[in-house]
Amino acid sequence: MTLQVCLEECMEALDLFLNNHFSESLDKLRPRVKESMYHALIYATVLEMQAMMTFQQDDIVNAGNTMKSAQEVCQRFQIATDRVCGFAEQLQALHADACYAECLLQRAALTFLQDENMVSFIKGGIKVRNSYLIYKELHTFLQSNSSLQGPNHIHLEGGVSFGIGAFNLTLSMFPPRLLKVLEFAGFSGDKEYGLSQLNDGATTNNLRSMLCALLLLCYYTFLTFILGTLLFTTRKMFTFLSTSLQGAIFLFFAGRAEAIKGNIDEAVVLFEDGCKAQQQWKQFHHMCYWELMWCFTYKCVWRMAYFYADLLSNESRWSKAMYVYMKAAYLSMLAPGEARPFGEDEVELFRRVSTFKQKIAGKSPPTEKFAIRKARRYKASCPVRLPVPVLEMMYMWNGFSMISKRPELTEGMLQTLVEAERTLLESPVNEYSMDDRCVIHLLKGLCLKNQRHIQAAEECFNKKKIKFDHYLVPNALLELSVVYIDMGRKEEAIKLLVKAKTEITHLELDKKVFSLTSIADTGDTSTICPICQCAIIGE
Template identity: 75%
Template sequence: MRFKFFLSLWSVTSFCSRQMSLQSCLDECMEALDLFLNNHFSESLDKLRPRAKESMYHALIYATVLEMQAMMTFQHDDIVHAGKTMKSAQEVCQRPSPQLHAEVCYAECLLHRAALTFLQDENMVSFIKGGIKVRNSYLIYKELHAFVQSDTTFRGPNHKHLEGGVSFGIGAFNLTLSLFPARILKLLEFAGFSGDKEFGISQLFTGATSHTLRSMLCALLLLCFYTFLSFILGNIQAVTWGLHWGAIFLFFAGRAEEIKGNIDEAVALFEDGCKAQQAWKQFHHMCYWELMWCFTFKRHWKMAYFYADLLSQESRWSKAMYVYMKAAYLSMLPDTESQPFGDNEVDLFRQVPTYKQKIAGKSPPTEKFAIRKARRYKASNPIRLPVPVLEMMYMWNGFSMISKQPELTEGMMEMLLEAERTLQAAPENEYSVDDTCVILLLKGLCLKNQGQMQAADDCFRQIYSSEKKLKFDHYLVPNALLEMSLLYIDTGRKEQAIKLLQKAKNNYKEYSMESRTQFRVHAALTKLKADTSEQDEITAL
């Protein structure tokens, strides 16, 4: 295997070039990263570029910065360029050098190339190639981790950077794999992969707080987990220390305030993030997306529309989603209020399917959902969606965001009650049951936020009892079961919660946003299992 071959060649021969030592290379790359974190993006690349053909660390960090840019711009040319640069970096890592450092850089290049491969092409061959890279990277990291843990004879001045690289790889694999639903995880375990969430977090936390070359990557991965996947903010300050006050930090600081329900504070931070730099507009797009939701939570529809419109003009990530949201915001305005920019909600809904795209050969689930919801506007006299903004807000976990601010939940409830009255007063049509159940799901979430658990339970149960009457929005039933189970967890009815989660997991397939729902079901079951294990240990004592 490559790793054993490299170990047999272990030496302290010249690292970057005859002119630069290992220490000098690491110091210069750290300076480049510091420039990047403080919004000096061009200067960062300028510092890395001259030695990217001779120093593996310069090559790796240079390619990593280009990869981050490509993932934000989503431009095909940028993705291809980043992939070629990462491949060149991998080749630099294979030259004679301090071999353990070369090996961890090689594994990291493989991991990055796999991510870019999945983004670049849309065929099965690309997935196979990417999968091979992922597996090879994983095996190298495993052996490196075992070696670093067992061999304590070498602890030179740059060893912390080696350990930081291993912490990043092992942490990234363990955390990411642990998040997959059980049926996928079993297949991955059969292929030799394994994932331990707590171990992954501990490895990334160690890497993030060790002030090494990979601290930024470890911190960013943890911040993504804390602020987008788990909504747990306990360690967020500890992992952001290295990000200073650059645009990246401001974005995640804003996200943290948003999760806490401090919407005004979040808006200020996102706006500061936009002002912090002008070189990479893609950072602005990340902030625009969050600002759109912040103003949604406050029911400032025209401001939310403004940011959806900016995204539709500037961002390539999901124009179908942005146009759908523009139409949705217009639908929330009273008929007597003027329409921004002269747009018309019906025309915009009809445009949504024309912006459908594919990422790694598949359309994003949120785009599929938006396109399905917009279909009813094809009719010459379309039946309007009752609360499209709030429905999409649910898909992005918005109701948990507002749960800590009673006035925000109260405002949403008022809108839902008005939509319910309008629906009941209208003639019955083919969408009536589905629309009623959408409102019931969102009402249930508001009632839960308000502590009215029995009333919330009643809403979710009404959806379940309407299962056979639903014609279009089949996602509602498994999500109602999920929300009912989360309500039961909060009220101490764990056995009932497990039964509902198992039902949601096993009895429903091929509905809108299925992967998102299954992810939440998996997370809830995992938490219940962990809580049960802890309780058993306490009982045993």
């Protein structure tokens, strides 16, 4: 097969994948995985996506072995073309290099996902470095040899754009100190350049367009909530993915975009459509279940939110501790005498949370550690209930930003918090009472900030004496600084952010702390990381 025919077949296979025909996509690729570097790469990529969603050890091992075989196929093409120096052979060698670098990068991702030991971590790091060096060399070569173009050059450029863009964007989100070390070692972490490379790759019709588009959508719908950029990017993705508007992946991101805009009911419809779109890979459903759980949380419909948390705890392996914690949290929001679904008891569920602890890339996810720590108080013979565990976890996932454009949803949250505070004040004082009041005050402050009641919000963010929940101190300082930024009081905001950073360092809440002061410098409050407590993504 010629390189052009291989690429055309792989494009067709990706179209099948985007339109929910997963088995047909793999069937189209499978016969040529031993003879075509692109068939081998795309086949392994699809299996890797499946492994990352199922989180099953067998799937991860299978994907890793398949990616290793794909790397060997690419290597064979590199060796074969090194022996000749014709124009066509030289171009094929460049394609082989790009495919080889992508195999290395994806194998590294699987290594981090699969193994927890330091040796595997180092091996993965070496793969990442080698991949980056190949991409960098290819990028330099293409820029200095613009005349060297063949009929499939757009696919080569797309591959290099994906690699360079992914590296720059990912590294730009590392802590500044670590980024300086990496840049000294030859890596590049330019966020804007990374985004432009991914944008170029996503908006041209090449084999890596889907990967570039998905990475951009992940960035704009999860790591930043910049509405204008999100709308622009989503519009471009609609145009690019116009042939797969009913694809499960596309429906998921379309739902996420609606949720960020505050259109919760529209988001629910899209996530439900994403579940109906296909039945081959149930793991796609889990992404939608997670978002549906939060959508019903924003609407304070605890039973429906519990339903999706229950589905996740039974079907998904990604974070069982988190799912069980959320089930218990939703049950605790129901009235004491109200019947519990399936006869489950929140105290028993809270006590089981720690038994599901796991590690990814050698580390426990921050929110999972947080859930385990919060559930600890239920292990006592006379457990002290958490006042608003659902809303506290919602804050960890940046949920209050999601409802900031919906006054009625914010008002519903505020009423829930007022009722929780009343219940807390009427209960006997215990060792957690002050911490619980501070949690409620912090969350009330977020609601009041959404309602533009700035002075009332400021009063809620004034920290008090904390005994257990030390994360509240830097977070309260952070939220108060955001209020000051909105008011144009940047000097005061900077002082608070520096103080928040000092508190984090002193308490050792999270040693991977990003630049806090960049928020005050730019006035861009959208850079708050939705999943890492106390961690801010900065320049």
